[in-house]
Amino acid sequence: NAGVTQTPKFQVLKTGQSMTLQCAQDMNHEYMSWYRQDPGMGLRLIHYSVGAGITDQGEVPNGYNVSRSTTEDFPLRLLSAAPSQTSVYFCASSYSTGEGEQFFGPGTRLTVL
Amino acid sequence: AQKVTQAQTEISVVEKEDVTLDCVYETRDTTYYLFWYKQPPSGELVFLIRRNSFDEQNEISGRYSWNFQKSTSSFNFTITASQVVDSAVYFCALSEALPGILTGGGNKLTFGTGTQLKVEL
Numbered sequence: 297n298a299g300v301t302q303t304p305k306f307q308v309l310k311t312g313q314s315m316t317l318q319c320a321q322d323m324n325h326e327y328m329s330w331y332r333q334d335p336g337m338g339l340r341l342i343h344y345s346v347g348a349g350i351t352d353q354g355e356v357p358n359g360y361n362v363s364r365s366t367t368e369d370f371p372l373r374l375l376s377a378a379p380s381q382t383s384v385y386f387c388a389s390s391y392s393t394g395e396g397e398q399f400f401g402p403g404t405r406l407t408v409l
Numbered sequence: 410a411q412k413v414t415q416a417q418t419e420i421s422v423v424e425k426e427d428v429t430l431d432c433v434y435e436t437r438d439t440t441y442y443l444f445w446y447k448q449p450p451s452g453e454l455v456f457l458i459r460r461n462s463f464d465e466q467n468e469i470s471g472r473y474s475w476n477f478q479k480s481t482s483s484f485n486f487t488i489t490a491s492q493v494v495d496s497a498v499y500f501c502a503l504s505e506a507l508p509g510i511l512t513g514g515g516n517k518l519t520f521g522t523g524t525q526l527k528v529e530l
Contacts, residue, residue: 329517336418338500338520354517386454388518397444398518400454 298322302387302401309377309408317372317404319387327390328370329398332356332383339386345370377408411436413503415521422491422528430486430524432501438462442504443477443484444518449497457499460484491528498523 303318321328329344331354341354345364359381361373370389374381385404390396412435422428434443445457458468460477468475472489488495501521 331518331520336522338413338522339502339518340520341517344517384452397456397459399456400446402453 300387300389300399300401302385302404304404305402307404307406309374309406311378311408313377314373314375315377317374317385317387317406319370319372319401320368321370321387321389321399322368323389323399324367325389325391325396325399326367327396327398328364329354329388330360330362330370330372331386331388332381333386333403334383342372342385379408382406382408411438411503411505411519413501413519413521415499415501415524417524418522419525419527422526424493424528424530425490426528427487427489428491428526428528430488430499430501430526432484432486432521434482434484434501434503436503436505438505444502444504445475445484445486446500446502447497448500448523454500457486488526491526493528493530496526496528498525
């Protein structure tokens, strides 16, 4: 049972480049989400999904796209990277009920030059 | 809108001291959940505790204890006899129930900005 996995662990992009951050979980969780962590700001929700085919925006969705074609995978796409997207990105999953503990992946540290 | 405030940005203590991390929250929901997560220097997020809004009993787990008071909208975390390994950033978070039109509900976590705890010898 690998839990929540994220790839890559580190990434450096140039402004304007695109890339996809991968996230997968093997716990059969319905709910998955993406957060970004910036110094002094805690974690902020980017996008979330409550099941395959269902996604919605969080607090800071601009510049990011998501899709959920399977229960296991929830990739985050940056279409045209900007320096403001330099951050640490965490993927999380949980059971669908409100009280579910969220399990976090190890994070991806992204730098946009 | 939900909000979580962790007013203490950084706390430094000497090993074996007790330390309390404060968390104050705002929500209009009657049903909600509160969480504490630990982020050690290695960067991962470690779940510590979950508490629902109907259970105001304090909880103790080893050197850790939590005090939930709805009257003051606070969910404080105390570490007794702190150790160097407790050095980390600690986040308090509040769970918001998703709209009923979304299958299965699910939750959105609103995080505080975190408290950096440094425990020195």
